[in-house]
Amino acid sequence: MGIIRTALMTSVWGVTGGVASVGAGMAYLAATTSRIDLSKNDPTFKTKTYAKYNPKGNPALQDVVIKRMPLRKIRPELRDNEEALTLEFCRGIWSRWGYWAQSKFHERYDKPPGSENYLWHVSDLALAKYETGLKFSNHFEVVNNEGNEIVVRCGGSPMVPGLRNSDGLVFISAKIDKEAQEAEFRLTSALFNSAAPFVEGAEHTIPPKIVFLHRWYVRMLVQSAVRNVKP
Numbered sequence: 001m002g003i004i005r006t007a008l009m010t011s012v013w014g015v016t017g018g019v020a021s022v023g024a025g026m027a028y029l030a031a032t033t034s035r036i037d038l039s040k041n042d043p044t045f046k047t048k049t050y051a052k053y054n055p056k057g058n059p060a061l062q063d064v065v066i067k068r069m070p071l072r073k074i075r076p077e078l079r080d081n082e083e084a085l086t087l088e089f090c091r092g093i094w095s096r097w098g099y100w101a102q103s104k105f106h107e108r109y110d111k112p113p114g115s116e117n118y119l120w121h122v123s124d125l126a127l128a129k130y131e132t133g134l135k136f137s138n139h140f141e142v143v144n145n146e147g148n149e150i151v152v153r154c155g156g157s158p159m160v161p162g163l164r165n166s167d168g169l170v171f172i173s174a175k176i177d178k179e180a181q182e183a184e185f186r187l188t189s190a191l192f193n194s195a196a197p198f199v200e201g202a203e204h205t206i207p208p209k210i211v212f213l214h215r216w217y218v219r220m221l222v223q224s225a226v227r228n229v230k231p
Contacts, residue, residue: 029219038062044171044188049144049151053169053194059204060168060192061211065222067185071176074183074229083147085174085229087130089185090150092228093172094136095126098221106137114159126228149173155191163195174229183229187222189214 044050045062054060071079078085093099100122107120119125119136128134130150134142141158144151155168168191175184191206191214206214 025220026216029216029223032067033219033222034066035215035219036064036066038064038188045190050169050190053143053153053167054190054192055163056194056196056198058192058194058196058198059202060190061204061206061214062188062190063215063218064186064188065218067222067226068182069185069226069229071181071183073231075231078229079176079183082174082176085176085183086148086150086172088229089174089225090130090172091126091128092225093187093221094128094140095122096224096227098217098224099125103137106139110138110157112138112157112159115157118158143169148175154189165193165195167192167194185222185226187218187225189218 038044040057040060040062042062044064045060051057074085075088078088094103103120103122103125111120115135115138117135118138119128119134125136128136130142130145130152132142132145135158138157138159139154141153142150143153150172152170152172153168154170155166156164168189171186171188173186173188175186177184191210192204196205
């Protein structure tokens, strides 16, 4: 978890810039996004993709961040197309200020031989189509793209395709509600140890510091990403 902790701290501190800014930023994120803890019975964790990467059903840190936005504040060409809206939201997650510091951290300290064909720069992530198989920052891999939902594996290097001590999935989606005249953006995440033996009744073993950083970092990613769908 060392590289994850360092990357998250780099991102949060790098964007906010100090203790006072962190406090103000947290208050802003709490007011503009919603974060909900999810149970293992949530439909997201009953999918074939989730079963493939967490085959033992090991306990996970599972939550979703939700951001709603009036359609009038979204680019006209995206208001009737959930697939296009999801793609632009996904591009925003990985190419805007929320992820910028972490991308720089990985590029400088986590770029081993064999990763030359991965995407490293936010300028490239802003244009990517996020097709299945795309790898970036030596930490993320798109493992499923159904148009209105994009699933990214995280937690370790794509060079390790099997089970991992540090593993996870991120589900990215956007839904259009014509009746309410708004769009709902979701970033659902599950962090787990896919390699550990299953123990009935066990809880996830993610350290409290990582849990704390994760809960605010996912809010930050969503808030920065929605700027990508605005005019």
